[in-house]
Amino acid sequence: MGIDLAKNVCQIHGVNERGKPILRKQLRRDQVATIFANLPPCLIGMKACSGAHHWARKLQALGHTVRLMAPQFVKPYIKSNKNDAAEAEAICEAVTRPIMRFVPVKNIEQQSVLALHRVCGRRGIRPG
Numbered sequence: 001m002g003i004d005l006a007k008n009v010c011q012i013h014g015v016n017e018r019g020k021p022i023l024r025k026q027l028r029r030d031q032v033a034t035i036f037a038n039l040p041p042c043l044i045g046m047k048a049c050s051g052a053h054h055w056a057r058k059l060q061a062l063g064h065t066v067r068l069m070a071p072q073f074v075k076p077y078i079k080s081n082k083n084d085a086a087e088a089e090a091i092c093e094a095v096t097r098p099i100m101r102f103v104p105v106k107n108i109e110q111q112s113v114l115a116l117h118r119v120c121g122r123r124g125i126r127p128g
Helices: 029-037 050-061 071-077 084-095 108-123
Strands: 002-004 009-015 021-028 043-047 065-069
Touching: 002 084, 009 029, 009 084, 021 029, 021 084, 029 050, 043 050, 043 084, 050 065, 050 108, 065 071, 065 084, 071 084
Parallel strands: 002 043, 043 065
Antiparallel strands: 002 009, 009 021
16 A cells, blocks of 8 residues: 655555555545554555654554655656656555665654754754
8 A cells, every 4th residue: 555645635555465456545634544444454655754654653553564765765666747646656566665665663752853853953053
């Protein structure tokens, strides 16, 4: 399963074990947890961003395996014009690659520390 996260809507693309597409859907953000709560545990890929870590924690709590990838590693898998559906398909393809490098899912505390470092670094302040 590949999820392309956006501000208001998310595009999902799912394939079966043979790689045949079985699910293509655009969802509002408030529908994502409901849809995945009703699916059997599966492998889910997303491009890494702060929102992706939130969704990864939520989806892992539902029993799914979530893998985050740096956006530059997903880009080569986009087959056509860049749009949300094409990106979700590319993410779905990339997450199954055996040599893909993944970003560890950060917990809330780790994300808080990173946010603090970013804010302080931009203002020239040393945290702590």
